[in-house]
Amino acid sequence: MLAGIKEPYPLIITIPHASNRVPDRIRPFIGLSELDIYNSWDLGSEELYSHLPVMYTFVGSWSRIVVDLNRSPRADGPRGVIPLVDYGGREIYRPGFVPDQEEKEWRLGTYYWPYHTKIEEVVSQGKVVGLMDCHTLNGIGPKKAPDFGRKRPDVVLGNNGGPKGEETPELGQVTCEPRLLLHMADILSSLGLSVKINDPYPGGYVAVHYGRRLRKRGGFGIQIELNQDLFTDPITGEIQQDKVMGMEELLREFLKKLSQVL
Template sequence: MSYPFVVSVPHCAHRIPEEVRTRMALSPTQIMDAVDHGTTELFGALPAATVMSAKYSRLFCDLNRDPDDTGPKGIVAKTDYHGREIFKPGMYPDAQTLQRWLQIGYRPYHETLAKAVQRKDIIGLFDCHSLNGIGPADAPDAGKKRQDVILSNNGGPMGVQTPSFGQTSCPPVIMQIVKSAFEQFGFSVALNTPYKGGFITRHYGVQLLKKGGFAIQIEMNQDLYVDPQTGLCNSVLTDATASRIRSVFASIYRRFE
C-alpha cells in the first residue's frame, strides 16, 4: 500500500560540485547551515507513491525557487539566511554558467516531479522542510520562537486565500484536516507563519487543484530533534519524531481514503 501523495524533500542535501565549491566564501560548517536537517530521516521513508530527495545543496541550485528568480535569495542565492555572502567577490556565476548549473542541479528534479504529480492517482503534494527553532537574521520572523510545525498554502493564518498573495495551493478545509492530524499527535501548528510556501507548492498546486488535489509545504522545527550543542540530529529524538509523522500521515490518508 502507498498513499496517493508525492513527497518532495528539496533542501536535504549538502553536496556541492567542486567547480562551485571553489567559488564559495562559506566554510564547511556554514554550508551545513543551509541543510534542512532531519528531513530525509523524517519524511524519506513515508509510504507515499513517490518520494523525492535533492542530490545537491540549495546553495548550488535552490529547487524551491522559480527558475527565473535571480534575486539575492533566488535560484542561486547571493546571501544565506544568516546574511552571509555565499560567493567570493567576483565569483557569482554569469548567466551562461547559471544556466549550465540549472541543467545539472535543477531541471532533472523538476522534470521528475512534474511527471509524478501528473499521475492520475495522485491527490496531494507535500513539500517537506525543516527550520531553526528561532528565526535567523534574514528570516521574516528574526529572533522569534517558532511552532513545531508550519504548514503553508500561500494563504493567510487560517489557510484562506489572501488577495495580495494570489491563489492558494490547497483549499482551507484540507489545510485544517492536515493541521488537526499534526495536533492529534502532539505537535503545535502554525499556518503560513512565518512562511507562506515556496515555488514548488505554488507551481504544482495549480496543476493539482485542477483535478481536485492540493499542495502543502511542511516545515518541521529542528528543536524537536536536533542537539543544540552539536547541531546534529539526535537519533532517539529523530526516530521518535519520525514515528509521530508516520502516524500523522496515516491519519491524513484515512481522511481521504
C-alpha cells in the same frame, strides 16, 4: 480524492533542501566557510521524510547555495534560483567568481531541471492526489527571517494563504482547501504538536507551482516545516536518532489519519 486510501499513499514528497553537498567544480568559487555551507541545508529533512509510505519521494542532491530547487527557474536576484547570498545574508562567492549567465544555465540544466522534470512527469500522470514539500526550520527565527527572534511552533503548514488557510489578495490562489489544511493541523495537534498555518512561511515554489495544478483536479499541495528542536540535542544541535525515529512515527500516524479523508 479517494476515500480511505492505503499505503503507499498516492502522494508526492519533495525534500529540496536535504543536502549540504557542493560539487567539486564549484567549491573553489565559494567564499563561505564549511560551517556556513553546513548551516544552509534543512538539517534532518532526509532522515525525517524520505522513508514515509508514499508513492513518490524526490530528494535534493546538492546544497541550495548551488541551486535552489524551491525557486522558480526565472527567479533572479540575491536569493533567486542561483542565489548570491545565503540564508544569513552572507555573500556566497569569492570576488570575481559570481556565476555568469552561461554558468547559471548550465546549473539549471544539470541540477535543477532533472529534479523538476521527474516531479512534472508524476504530476502529469494523474496518479497522485497531493504533494507535500518538506522542510525543517530553526527553533528560533534567525536574523534574516520574517519571524526574527520568535520561538517557533513544532510544525508550520503552508498553503500560500492566511492564518486559517484562507486566500489572501497578496498571495492569490491557495494550494490546498482551507478545510483540509485545518484538518491536517488538527491531526498534528492531536499528536501533541503545536501548529501554525502560513506563519512564518506560506509555501515556496514547489508547493505553489505543483499544488495549484493538483488542486484544479481536486488534489492539494502543501509545505510542511518541522522544528529542528524536536529531533536535535539542545546543547550541541546534533541530530538525535531516537528523536528522529519518534518523529518519523508521528509523521506516519499523521499520514494514516489523513488518508481517511483523502
